[in-house]
Amino acid sequence: MNNEIWNRNKECMSRDELSDLQGKRLHKLVDLVYHNTPFYRHKMQELDLLPADIRTIDDIVKLPFTTKADLRDNYPVGLLATPMSEIVRIHASSGTTGSPTIVGYTSRDLEIWKEIIARALTAYGVTRGDIVSVGYGYGLFTGGLGAHYGVEHLGATVLPTSTGNTEKHIRLLRDLGVTGLACTPSYALYLAEALHKQGLSADDLKLRIGAFGAEPWTENMRHEIEERLGIQAYNIYGLSEIMGPGVAYECGCKDGSHIAEDHFYPEIINPETGEVLPVGQEGELVLTTLTKTGMPLLRYRTKDLTTLMPGTCACGRTSIRFTRILGRSDDMLIVRGINVFPSQVESVILEMPEFAPRYMLVVDRKNNLDTLEVQVELRPDSFSDDMGSMLDLRRKLGERLKSVLSISAEVKLVEPNSLPRSEGKSTRVIDKRVLA
Amino acid sequence: METIKQLSVFLENKGGRINDVAKALGEHGINMHAFSMAETTDFGILRLIVSDVEQAVGVLRAENFAVVLTDVVCISCPNVAGALSAILERLAEHQVFIEYMYAFAQGEKAHIVIRPSNLEECLKWLEEDDCDILADKQL
Numbered sequence: 299m300n301n302e303i304w305n306r307n308k309e310c311m312s313r314d315e316l317s318d319l320q321g322k323r324l325h326k327l328v329d330l331v332y333h334n335t336p337f338y339r340h341k342m343q344e345l346d347l348l349p350a351d352i353r354t355i356d357d358i359v360k361l362p363f364t365t366k367a368d369l370r371d372n373y374p375v376g377l378l379a380t381p382m383s384e385i386v387r388i389h390a391s392s393g394t395t396g397s398p399t400i401v402g403y404t405s406r407d408l409e410i411w412k413e414i415i416a417r418a419l420t421a422y423g424v425t426r427g428d429i430v431s432v433g434y435g436y437g438l439f440t441g442g443l444g445a446h447y448g449v450e451h452l453g454a455t456v457l458p459t460s461t462g463n464t465e466k467h468i469r470l471l472r473d474l475g476v477t478g479l480a481c482t483p484s485y486a487l488y489l490a491e492a493l494h495k496q497g498l499s500a501d502d503l504k505l506r507i508g509a510f511g512a513e514p515w516t517e518n519m520r521h522e523i524e525e526r527l528g529i530q531a532y533n534i535y536g537l538s539e540i541m542g543p544g545v546a547y548e549c550g551c552k553d554g555s556h557i558a559e560d561h562f563y564p565e566i567i568n569p570e571t572g573e574v575l576p577v578g579q580e581g582e583l584v585l586t587t588l589t590k591t592g593m594p595l596l597r598y599r600t601k602d603l604t605t606l607m608p609g610t611c612a613c614g615r616t617s618i619r620f621t622r623i624l625g626r627s628d629d630m631l632i633v634r635g636i637n638v639f640p641s642q643v644e645s646v647i648l649e650m651p652e653f654a655p656r657y658m659l660v661v662d663r664k665n666n667l668d669t670l671e672v673q674v675e676l677r678p679d680s681f682s683d684d685m686g687s688m689l690d691l692r693r694k695l696g697e698r699l700k701s702v703l704s705i706s707a708e709v710k711l712v713e714p715n716s717l718p719r720s721e722g723k724s725t726r727v728i729d730k731r732v733l734a
Numbered sequence: 735m736e737t738i739k740q741l742s743v744f745l746e747n748k749g750g751r752i753n754d755v756a757k758a759l760g761e762h763g764i765n766m767h768a769f770s771m772a773e774t775t776d777f778g779i780l781r782l783i784v785s786d787v788e789q790a791v792g793v794l795r796a797e798n799f800a801v802v803l804t805d806v807v808c809i810s811c812p813n814v815a816g817a818l819s820a821i822l823e824r825l826a827e828h829q830v831f832i833e834y835m836y837a838f839a840q841g842e843k844a845h846i847v848i849r850p851s852n853l854e855e856c857l858k859w860l861e862e863d864d865c866d867i868l869a870d871k872q873l
């Protein structure tokens with residue numbers, strides 16, 4: 299196993315020292331937002347809080363939460379804690395629902411960002427000798443540029459392939475002997491498929507390490523990606539509101555993602571009540587940006603469901619880990635005791651160009667057994683008069699879904715443009731069990 | 735090559751969809767000479783022989799139907815016992831298999847629509863047997 303650690307001082311800090319550092323940083327942070335972000339000043343005033351009331355990291359529970367809605371309400375730059383002249387970069391998330399959210403970075407924020415990505419890449423085993431293809435979208439999305447500067451900071455070679463031209467991507471992977479790949483897990487599977495279609499296999503490539511994130515993925519997908527691309531696949535976690543990729547990352551143990559805790563303070567809460575849960579219980583991940591200066595956030599509710607794992611990891615890092623995130627608190631369905639997220643279904647459908655990116659999940663209970671039906675729109679140009687190939691298509695989607703969801707779903711092909719076009723959970727999921 | 739264009743339409747198995755197709759075509763004065771439906775539990779493929787196939791494609795696409803054109807062979811079958819089976823046997827002998835077929839009557843004649851596994855071979859052997867192969871304009 300790879301034992302390299304990028305920043306041993308911080309990643310392997312004693313827990314006491316870390317708490318101390320987190321407390322000091324939190325105090326500074328609260329002072330910053332109280333004086334520079336009217337939104338937070340008002341919220342703290344409502345709670346009768348002064349910056350001086352926040353002395354140790356344990357005082358964090360006194361502070362208000364921040365939600366995605368707060369970001370939208372303060373669109374575009376109401377949550378900046380610094381004048382625009384200090385902001386050197388802006389990213390925006392499209393937001394699957396509603397208006398975009400804007401995040402501004404100071405040059406110090408960008409330094410921290412590339413530092414944490416270098417930590418992640420090192421944990422995966424990437425070294426200066428590697429060539430890493432960044433297949434995340436470049437642009438307003440944080441994935442592309444975030445990973446890009448992290449690879450450069452580490453001293454490896456970055457190949458900014460972005461998304462899109464898969465044929466060229468494969469050609470460059472081969473011709474340059476690219477060894478690392480950073481992209482979404484569904485794009486990795488798509489690449490594997492494209493490789494296969496060209497009559498190539500993992501043996502034709504030198505890829506050895508993959509950093510995958512930006513969407514939920516399962517252990518099954520990890521195995522499939524590792525097998526088909528001949529690599530070790532690791533999770534990278536992040537969200538644009540907090541920073542972008544690199545907030546947390548797996549190590550060689552592949553047993554939970556380490557949070558860069560000197561920069562991001564994690565809590566787990568009950569998503570219904572907001573109550574802070576003891577370490578080890580599953581709930582919604584809440585993150586506070588301890589060191590950000592552009593757009594720092596207090597107790598940001600990520601909506602991601604996970605469990606914190608205390609204790610020193612076999613890799614030597616002392617930073618706390620969290621378990622694999624499969625989806626978001628407001629989306630989760632439980633079918634036959636298994637957590638199912640619409641986003642998982644979506645990622646599978648997006649991989650298959652024969653289908654339009656629209657679907658409907660119908661959950662029902664028949665003979666005391668939960669059933670899951672996935673309705674998906676056929677693209678008009680994928681329709682064939684050959685019944686055999688239509689059935690193959692349906693079967694292929696069913697198999698993919700099963701490998702990702704870990705339960706079988708009944709696939710129903712529906713006519714083009716027949717599913718509701720608006721977004722949001724209510725229109726993508728029909729849970730008949732609730733009605734019964 | 736004497737083939738005709740068959741129109742295939744993707745349909746969900748829900749009430750009234752065949753009627754929706756018939757209605758859309760009817761409103762544009764397009765005649766349905768024949769149709770056949772291949773079904774699964776959740777969807778089906780409706781296969782049609784119509785009077786104006788190009789126009790029919792436009793009409794159905796405008797209504798958001800997924801449609802595709804397929805070349806099929808249409809023969810006019812003599813009304814003699816065993817005529818059809820003789821033709822099919824002849825094709826099978828030459829490794830031409832039938833993916834699907836359906837029949838329809840026009841006036842006093844019976845027509846058979848055949849989707850063979852190999853179009854060229856199928857036509858070759860049918861012609862050799864002097865079968866009455868129909869073209870689009872003959873319907």
Ligand SMILES: [Zn+2]
Nearest residue numbers: 549551611613
């Ligand atoms: Zn570890």
